[in-house]
Amino acid sequence: MKGLSVSKAVTALMLAGLVLLPLYSSLSGNIFILTLFTRIVILALAAASLNLIMGFGGMMSFGHAAYLGIGGYAVGMLAQEGVGSGFIQFPVALAASAIYALVIGALSLRTRGVYFIMITLAFAQMAYYVASGLARYGGDDGLTIYKRSDFSGLIDLSNRTQFYYLCLACLFGVIFLIWRIVNSRFGLVVQGLRSNEQRMQAIGFPAKRYQLVCFVISGTMCGLAGALLANNTDFVSPAVMYWTRSGDLMVMVILGGMGTLFGPVMGAVVYLLLEEFLSHITEYWALIMGPLLLLIVLFGRGGIMGVLGRAGRG
């Protein structure tokens, strides 16, 4: 018997840490760490959704942050118009993300490779400029959300701990779904298309419709992250859709390990903690972060999960 592999052990440790974090926060009185990790968990959810199309589906979307904005603006705009119920806000956020993904996916999936990257980027930038032009909803300055989504007493989003656990439950739920999906008939087809599209066509699978459905599932999941993120910051602005944010999500996925279930979570935790840590040391933290990421990509193929996997075997 080989025992627990290193990557599994580290993953389990990380997940246990995420579950127990509020306990630590309340015992130590460190409220800041809970706020930080709420953000990490939400962005991990976004990264996990991106990983579904990028890691498992081979679709390099460079516009995934658009869903963060769409989910966020769905919550913000409804709140602004006096619709405070989360039971309306969240479904609208998911539906809007799904529709956006359907339209963008149908157009983008006509292209491949670099063109796909560029066209998803272009659409996300369009969404960014559209949001900047929404004068009624704050335009460039963004939109303050005065009241978090109201789930009629079921769960109180203004309570830090409850909100954290809601986000964590969403993350675990999404990862569970992705796990089921990638091992399902549908998931095998999508991964087959990543591996060899010509072969899949030849054995009878029309590529585009499977990829499009996958694209929509991924976008919808990320819309959920957007709705949570807006609640977390009590604010939504065009900046959440900016292309650098899409880049951040890609980096999290690649850093953690593309096409692995928990890689994106690992990537989000490490990336955002590093960012937090380095930005305390120096204003020019990006100067350290950049080379660090380069090293990991160059020498740690398969991201953190890949390195841990090799460590387990070696």
Place this chain on the structure above:
Amino acid sequence: MAEPLLRVEKLVRRFGGIIATDNVSLEVASGELHAIIGPNGAGKTTLISQLTGHLAPHSGSVSLAGRDITYLPAYRRCALGLARSFQITSLLLDFTAADNVALAAQAHAGTSFRFFANARKETGLRDAAHAALDRVGLAHRADVLVSKLSHGERRQIELAVALASKPKLLLLDEPMAGLGVTESQGMVKLLQELRKEVSIVLVEHDMPAVFALADRISVLVYGRVIASGDPAAIRQNEDVKRAYLGDQHVVTHHG
């Protein structure tokens, strides 16, 4: 005579000024093994690609069991019973042998828009995959990643994948390409078995194999069919000897 399984009529495909397929007509009867031979650049792969739907012809028609499939996309033709193997091995390298074959079975076993149940635990698909792997003699390699298999084994997997879709017609694009002598002999033996179950169009350079296997042979030169007939007739055909068989001794020698 009954409707042929595959009927190709006056197929034309140009690449710029070059006519790669020049008015090709041929018929494959049900149960037949029809070989297509020709020197390099004769347009064999171009022809196959039009049969499988990876390339659209400029004119002419292709019909399968009486149904016009000239402009159907590849995946629809596959659903109608047309399976192919690739000249250059084209498999899902990061999947196991069993996964590769099971996916082909899955394509023909109901919808693949199932998102929740574990497809690797569907016994129907796994059984079909193992049966096809067993058919080509690779059952013992089922759980090995294709990237870890030898070239010869991959050629066999190509066949298993094609078989798993339970085709009416099998298009084999140089199944012996790159195989050693022993492997080639194994492949010939295998094809001899398979031809009892399924009609086959075989594109192949290996002349001894072609003459051992084919019911009929069509000879393609510069995109045109210059002769079509049984192996004996092709061996005697003066046009074939002149146009194609700079290496005619190969044919006579093995005759």
